[in-house]
Amino acid sequence: MVTPVRFHTFSMVSRFVIRQNIRTFALQRDRFMRKQLVISTSTELVRIAPDHVVYISSDGNYSTLVQTDGGTRILTHQLGQLEKLISTQLGKESSLFIRIGKSLIINRSFIYYINIAKQKLTLSDVERFDYTVTASKEALKQLKELIEKED
Numbered sequence: 001m002v003t004p005v006r007f008h009t010f011s012m013v014s015r016f017v018i019r020q021n022i023r024t025f026a027l028q029r030d031r032f033m034r035k036q037l038v039i040s041t042s043t044e045l046v047r048i049a050p051d052h053v054v055y056i057s058s059d060g061n062y063s064t065l066v067q068t069d070g071g072t073r074i075l076t077h078q079l080g081q082l083e084k085l086i087s088t089q090l091g092k093e094s095s096l097f098i099r100i101g102k103s104l105i106i107n108r109s110f111i112y113y114i115n116i117a118k119q120k121l122t123l124s125d126v127e128r129f130d131y132t133v134t135a136s137k138e139a140l141k142q143l144k145e146l147i148e149k150e151d
Contacts, residue, residue: 035050035089035090035093036048036049037049037050037053037086038089039065039075039077039082039085041075041076041077044076046065046073046075048065050086050090050093050096050097050107051068051107051109052067052068052069053065053066053067053068053097054067054068054106054107054110054123054129054131055104055106055107055110055131055133056075056079056082056104056105056106057079057104057133058078058102058103058104060078061076061078062074062076062077062078063075063077063078063079063082066131068125068128068129069128070129079099079102079103079104079105082105083097083099083105086105096108096109098143098146100121100135100139100140101135101136101138101139103135104133104135104139106121106123106133107123108147110123110124111123111143111147112126112130114140114143114144114147116137116140116141116144119134119135119137119140120132120133120134121133121134121140121143
């Protein structure tokens with residue numbers, strides 16, 4: 001005859017291991033369930049978690065995606081097309097990104113330093129990477145005001 005094992009019959013170590021396995025499973029499930037940004041062309045596909053994108057800059061008909069690991073990807077999409085794609089694919093999570101002027105989409109999580117006079121914006125996680133980009137004074141002024149309202 002088979003009877004179910006009662007939880008209280010496990011030792012303290014077994015309970016700890018079971019709890020750790022449940023936590024690990026939950027973290028893996030959450031990571032798996034996160035929305036991914038998928039940028040596809042006729043010959044390439046880029047699939048990346050939104051929190052791994054630092055910024056996307058415009059270069060005419062192309063855009064450059066800069067990643068938290070230092071990698072970059074040249075995309076055959078204009079910035080406006082990518083802005084729409086982000087909004088469509090990420091829904092509410094698209095608010096993670098902000099369009100700055102005509103040439104940048106940035107991940108708001110990495111805004112570290114804004115200098116309006118020098119037209120500089122530093123995006124950093126303060127540990128692994130630090131990127132400085134330029135933007136118009138007006139765009140940086142609006143960004144600064146937006147951040148101040150949020151905090």
